[in-house]
Amino acid sequence: MAQYEDKVLHELDGIKEYDNPMPGWLMAIWWGSLIFSAGYLMFYALSFGEGTMEAEYRQQTASDVAAVQAYFDANPLVPPKAMELLSGARDSAVLDVGAARFTRSCAPCHGEQAQGLIGPNLTDDRWLHGGSVEQVFQSVAKGWPAKGMPPWGRAVAPEELAALVSYIRSVQGTQPPNPRPAEGDPVAPEALPER
Ligand code: HEC
Known part of the structure; x- marks a missing residue:
């Protein structure tokens, strides 16, 4: 442990705390999720982008309904007499x-x-x-x-x-x-x- 002596930041009752940085991969996840969440919040929750989930749902429903109607118009069922x-x-x-x-x-x-x-x-x-x-x-x-x-x-x-x-x-x-x-x-x- 002698090689870390110069990195000792605090010492209390014989317990030493070293000044070790967080590993890079952990910092990358931290910053990555912070930046992602800001974007997510703006786009979905505050609906800066076009797609609120509700608008997307409505759009999808409308196009499904149109597709069903187009299908039936092209393939009419012949009713019984x-x-x-x-x-x-x-x-x-x-x-x-x-x-x-x-x-x-x-x-x-x-x-x-x-x-x-x-x-x-x-x-x-x-x-x-x-x-x-x-x-x-x-x-x-x-x-x-x-x-x-x-x-x-x-x-x-x-x-x-x-x-x-x-x-x-x-x-x-x-x-x-x-x-x-x-x-x-x-x-x-x-x-x-x-x-
Ligand atoms: C998810 C709910 C739902 C189900 C399940 C459903 N219906 Fe309907 N049905 C409706 C609604 C709502 C209307 C009114 C549509 C409108 O306002 O134009 C309707 C309208 C109708 C009409 C036209 C009534 C009129 O006044 O002209 C008929 C006939 C009918 N349904 C028969 C059926 C039959 C038979 C079934 C089962 C095979 C069925 N429905 C299942 C919701 C449903």
């Missing part, structure tokens, strides 16, 4: 399929009994996007992504899509408790075929 959708509303096997899918995928937003929650009430006679079974099919298949209604046309098998529309037609006028207030224009429900 209206008569097929309407007669499904009388077919208990079809309705079971539709109800099961509704509970799984739609009830979180439209309510267990389609009475409306975040999404509109689907049992009343008012519609934002048209209430014919063909229009309802389009709403379900293409969605209204900018308004929070996801597109289901590629996520749900075609016969389940049709069953969903038949199911929605079958709950018309059921007047479930705690409905969401009516929205949109009045549309008389289409007649179901004779049994």
Whole structure:
């Protein structure tokens, strides 16, 4: 230790403190993170740069929504015939399929009994996007992504899509408790075929 004697800075009760500098790599991390944090703070927290995280998120969402719409415009789903959708509303096997899918995928937003929650009430006679079974099919298949209604046309098998529309037609006028207030224009429900 004799060679360090000249570096002794303090001595107290026989404990000696040497004047050793911090190793260079540790200083580099220290200065590096200090400079990085200043930049990070300016760019993100004080939003001097263009990208606040919120702006980036909005931009990304808008372009995703546009891409989905462009895809559906280029690849339209052909809806089943209206008569097929309407007669499904009388077919208990079809309705079971539709109800099961509704509970799984739609009830979180439209309510267990389609009475409306975040999404509109689907049992009343008012519609934002048209209430014919063909229009309802389009709403379900293409969605209204900018308004929070996801597109289901590629996520749900075609016969389940049709069953969903038949199911929605079958709950018309059921007047479930705690409905969401009516929205949109009045549309008389289409007649179901004779049994
Ligand atoms: C994440 C929430 C959400 C889910 C899940 C959802 N919807 Fe929607 N839905 C909405 C919202 C919000 C609207 C209203 C869109 C608007 O204001 O234009 C809507 C609108 C609709 C409409 C048009 C209603 C009208 O008045 O014209 C139909 C039909 C519909 N949804 C059916 C379904 C079906 C069927 C499912 C399940 C496969 C489903 N939705 C799942 C949120 C949802």
